[in-house]
Amino acid sequence: xxxxxxxxxxxxxxxxxxxxxxxxxxxxxxxxxxxxxxxxxxxxxxxxxxxxxxxxxxxxxxxxxxxxxxxxxxxxxxxxxxxxxxxxxxxxxxxxxxxxxxxxxxxxxxxxxxxxxxxxxxxxxxxxxxxxxxxxxxxxxxxxxxxxxxxxxxxxxxxxxxxxxxxxxxxxxxxxxxxxxxxxxxxxxxxxxxxxxxxxxxxxxxxxxxxxxxxxxxxxxxxxxxxxxxxxxxxxxxxxxxxxxxxxxxxxxxxxxxxxxxxxxxxxxxxxxxxxxxxxxxxxxxxxxxxxxxxxxxxxxxxxxxxxxxxxxxxxxxxxxxxxxxxxxxxxxxxxxxxxxxxxxxxxxxxxxxxxxxxxxxxxxxxxxxxxxxxxxxxxxxxxxxxxxxxxxxxxxxxxxxxxxxxxxxxxxxxxxxxxxxxxxxxxxxxxxxxxx
Amino acid sequence: xxxxxxxxxxxxxxxxxxxxxxxxxxxxxxxxxxxxxxxxxxxxxxxxxxxxxxxxxxxxxxxxxxxxxxxxxxxxxxxxxxxxxxxxxxxxxxxxxxxxxxxxxxxxxxxxxxxxxxxxxxxxxxxxxxxxxxxxxxxxxxxxxxxxxxxxxxxxxxxxxxxxxxxxxxxxxxxxxxxxxxxxxxxxxxxxxxxxxxxxxxxxxxxxxxxxxxxxxxxxxxxxxxxxxxxxxxxxxxxxxxxxxxxxxxxxxxxxxxxxxxxxxxxxxxxxxxxxxxxxxxxxxxxxxxxxxxxxxxxxxxxxxxxxxxxxxxxxxxxxxxxxxxxxxxxxxxxxxxxxxxxxxxxxxxxxxxxxxxxxxxxxxxxxxxxxxxxxxxxxxxxxxxxxxxxxxxxxxxxxxxxxxxxxxxxxxxxxxxxxxxxxxxxxxxxxxxxxx
Numbered sequence: 001x002x003x004x005x006x007x008x009x010x011x012x013x014x015x016x017x018x019x020x021x022x023x024x025x026x027x028x029x030x031x032x033x034x035x036x037x038x039x040x041x042x043x044x045x046x047x048x049x050x051x052x053x054x055x056x057x058x059x060x061x062x063x064x065x066x067x068x069x070x071x072x073x074x075x076x077x078x079x080x081x082x083x084x085x086x087x088x089x090x091x092x093x094x095x096x097x098x099x100x101x102x103x104x105x106x107x108x109x110x111x112x113x114x115x116x117x118x119x120x121x122x123x124x125x126x127x128x129x130x131x132x133x134x135x136x137x138x139x140x141x142x143x144x145x146x147x148x149x150x151x152x153x154x155x156x157x158x159x160x161x162x163x164x165x166x167x168x169x170x171x172x173x174x175x176x177x178x179x180x181x182x183x184x185x186x187x188x189x190x191x192x193x194x195x196x197x198x199x200x201x202x203x204x205x206x207x208x209x210x211x212x213x214x215x216x217x218x219x220x221x222x223x224x225x226x227x228x229x230x231x232x233x234x235x236x237x238x239x240x241x242x243x244x245x246x247x248x249x250x251x252x253x254x255x256x257x258x259x260x261x262x263x264x265x266x267x268x269x270x271x272x273x274x275x276x277x278x279x280x281x282x283x284x285x286x287x288x289x290x291x292x293x294x295x296x297x298x299x300x301x302x303x304x305x306x307x308x309x310x311x312x313x314x315x316x317x318x319x320x321x322x323x324x325x326x327x328x329x330x331x332x333x334x335x336x337x338x339x340x341x342x343x344x345x346x347x348x349x350x351x352x353x354x355x356x357x358x359x360x361x362x363x364x365x366x367x368x369x370x371x372x373x374x375x376x377x378x379x380x381x382x383x384x385x386x387x388x389x390x391x392x393x394x395x396x397x398x399x400x401x402x403x404x405x406x407x408x409x410x411x412x413x414x415x416x417x418x419x420x421x422x423x424x425x426x427x428x429x430x431x432x433x434x435x436x437x
Numbered sequence: 438x439x440x441x442x443x444x445x446x447x448x449x450x451x452x453x454x455x456x457x458x459x460x461x462x463x464x465x466x467x468x469x470x471x472x473x474x475x476x477x478x479x480x481x482x483x484x485x486x487x488x489x490x491x492x493x494x495x496x497x498x499x500x501x502x503x504x505x506x507x508x509x510x511x512x513x514x515x516x517x518x519x520x521x522x523x524x525x526x527x528x529x530x531x532x533x534x535x536x537x538x539x540x541x542x543x544x545x546x547x548x549x550x551x552x553x554x555x556x557x558x559x560x561x562x563x564x565x566x567x568x569x570x571x572x573x574x575x576x577x578x579x580x581x582x583x584x585x586x587x588x589x590x591x592x593x594x595x596x597x598x599x600x601x602x603x604x605x606x607x608x609x610x611x612x613x614x615x616x617x618x619x620x621x622x623x624x625x626x627x628x629x630x631x632x633x634x635x636x637x638x639x640x641x642x643x644x645x646x647x648x649x650x651x652x653x654x655x656x657x658x659x660x661x662x663x664x665x666x667x668x669x670x671x672x673x674x675x676x677x678x679x680x681x682x683x684x685x686x687x688x689x690x691x692x693x694x695x696x697x698x699x700x701x702x703x704x705x706x707x708x709x710x711x712x713x714x715x716x717x718x719x720x721x722x723x724x725x726x727x728x729x730x731x732x733x734x735x736x737x738x739x740x741x742x743x744x745x746x747x748x749x750x751x752x753x754x755x756x757x758x759x760x761x762x763x764x765x766x767x768x769x770x771x772x773x774x775x776x777x778x779x780x781x782x783x784x785x786x787x788x789x790x791x792x793x794x795x796x797x798x799x800x801x802x803x804x805x806x807x808x809x810x811x812x813x814x815x816x817x818x819x820x821x822x823x824x825x826x827x828x829x830x831x832x833x834x835x836x837x838x839x840x841x842x843x844x845x846x847x848x849x850x851x852x853x854x855x856x857x858x859x860x861x862x863x864x865x866x867x868x869x870x871x872x873x874x
Contacts, residue, residue, distance in 0.1 A: 009558035
């Protein structure tokens with residue numbers, strides 16, 4: 001893609017309410033544009049990052065055997081009345097009357113709807129376990145939307161639901177998701193800490209938040225810092241190993257402020273291991289047994305032909321929020337550097353161009369063609385602008401690798417730079433192989 | 438995927454309102470489940486087909502240089518008041534009041550929102566032309582939703598928007614989309630006829646509907662049947678060839694009933710070439726110049742520095758509707774056969790299984806593994822059910838190729854069948870290469 005053709009409205013005018021870096025940067029580099037309070041359009045640059053995150057989330061859900069489907073955004077109030085949450089949910093639920101006066105709503109979450117799908121579809125324990133997920137827009141009518149995509153009204157979320165015959169089986173499903181989440185965040189280049197958490201309006205008695213460390217986080221976290229040293233890749237994808245994994249994480253103290261008690265913290269964690277920090281919640285998993293299946297009459301025939309309420313859990317990842325969270329975690333020294341796995345482009349070519357001399361631009365176009373042939377997703381900055389401005393711009397756009405075509409390039413050797421590192425002069429062949437690593 | 442693990446609630450109970458084949462089949466094979474009137478959940482089988490259609494649409498949009506983005510579902514009423522459509526749109530627009538009493542709506546289409554994005558982002562003719570698109574859920578509060586996903590309330594649509602400096606340039610953008618649509622429908626295995634059409638509530642003076650022939654279609658079409666013989670692949674992707682393409686299609690008579698006049702039809706089309714048929718609209722493109730940019734003050738500096746309203750067009754494809762339309766076009770003699778490009782699986786293995794003899798199932802599992810290694814997306818019907826029922830079921834699920842493992846299979850030779858064709862005994866190697874074609 002040529003930068004001059006890319007729809008990327010870079011701006012210096014920041015809205016006054018953009019107080020945190022991710023919000024500022026996403027506006028500055030034209031990743032998003034606000035359409036009304038807490039509601040955003042995703043422009044091509046932001047959209048590409050979000051889609052890459054979505055795809056990694058998807059692959060790791062598929063890996064543990066979850067099946068993708070898609071529930072609608074608009075739901076009938078009927079099922080929420082069955083579960084008892086229609087009144088409870090409060091004003092964050094966007095309530096709608098359709099043209100015939102029926103009470104509808106824009107789904108803030110999908111426990112009721114998936115339970116409704118399931119109860120009419122599955123009758124026997126033989127079809128269990130089941131893991132279903134969808135990646136769909138949700139709406140929460142926040143009274144004070146803020147921090148850009150981090151706390152907005154319309155947001156993109158992966159939510160999964162597990163269905164099992166027994167508590168014991170259900171916890172196996174829970175562990176699979178726990179594992180999937182650790183793998184997902186690791187592929188996104190994030191260090192996520194699973195924390196015992198309150199279950200809140202979803203309900204249930206087992207719950208973990210996945211929190212990444214960031215100064216701008218809304219969650220206060222208290223942890224034994226050794227939890228950061230557990231390597232998730234040591235666990236295998238089987239019930240025994242996954243059970244051990246959850247136990248290993250659970251025996252090390254890590255809670256959000258909702259569960260925090262000072263005397264417990266001091267008793268369980270030695271002073272030198274105590275970590276008190278801010279974090280951003282990027283995932284939340286719940287096991288709530290028959291909280292929805294019982295009132296909604298979602299019954300399964302067990303092995304003896306007896307009807308029993310199916311045991312359920314739910315598992316959310318904030319896909320759109322992760323775009324912002326990733327900026328909060330990676331922005332440093334006025335430089336944004338996207339992790340390779342979710343960068344909007346693999347590499348950017350930055351030629352020094354002047355009105356009278358297009359030689360560098362021609363060289364750049366040839367390099368561009370060569371890289372394209374290798375299926376490398378490359379951005380070419382063909383804008384007629386001085387190099388210092390270009391570098392500042394690309395410090396914000398955050399493509400992690402740069403090929404600079406100016407005074408230092410000669411023949412087939414070019415200046416190659418990883419953001420936050422020194423540049424080196426390399427042949428195109430060497431650059432190609434570096435990019436393909 | 439093993440069929441016993443796939444979340445595919447096959448049912449024989451059809452709702453009384455399912456009157457057309459696509460609606461019936463999608464319920465029968467568990468592709469969708471209604472959640473309320475005109476609103477559906479997409480279960481894994483239906484979801485896979487829809488995603489494949491979406492991906493083909495996306496690739497053909499990208500091919501002509503359109504950039505993907507994503508606008509939100511919930512819009513402010515303000516921009517619709519600017520364009521003047523807020524009052525005009527009528528009751529099909531789902532109007533919403535948020536918790537602060539602001540008038541919002543669920544977007545039925547996005548001309549206003551994209552114009553708002555554009556006017557704050559692009560100021561100069563140098564950034565033109567631009568083609569932007571998104572694939573997003575829309576809502577139309579149909580008074581009488583019917584025909585399943587064909588006329589539902591919440592539907593998935595690709596809508597693109599073009600921005601040009603002059604009418605002449607804008608028509609080049611229009612032609613590119615025209616070409617993209619012909620290619621898209623052809624890859625989907627559909628024969629689509631572009632028809633001169635009324636512009637309706639979108640407005641403008643140049644418009645084509647893309648209609649596929651199907652007895653259950655809602656559109657009445659009148660055409661010179663020679664239009665079916667124009668091969669779109671003869672045109673090249675350049676302005677001159679695309680201009681000729683649109684001219685070639687336009688000079689042959691083809692209209693929907695809105696534009697139909699009997700005397701014109703008889704004058705322009707000889708009796709033997711007259712075709713009167715039903716069709717399904719699967720795409721609609723519009724050129725409407727400054728209909729939105731003018732009232733919404735979306736101005737561009739032209740070459741002389743003079744401000745002028747940008748010239749716009751919009752281009753829709755009903756992605757969710759295409760799933761149903763494809764069934765209407767392909768279901769025949771009680772057999773559904775998906776086109777290879779959008780089939781939920783590449784091939785299904787159907788072993789004859791009995792309680793006492795699992796030999797065929799073991800063979801089937803080995804074949805399954807072999808095909809998986811080749812990245813062939815294979816379904817294995819491991820359900821303990823008699824073969825006659827299995828065949829009936831797969832006539833509805835519609836995977837176009839079957840490997841039947843029963844009495845006729847011996848060692849490495851298996852019965853291989855393309856739906857609607859005779860079966861043959863082939864080696865696994867031959868089957869692999871047939872599937873990879």
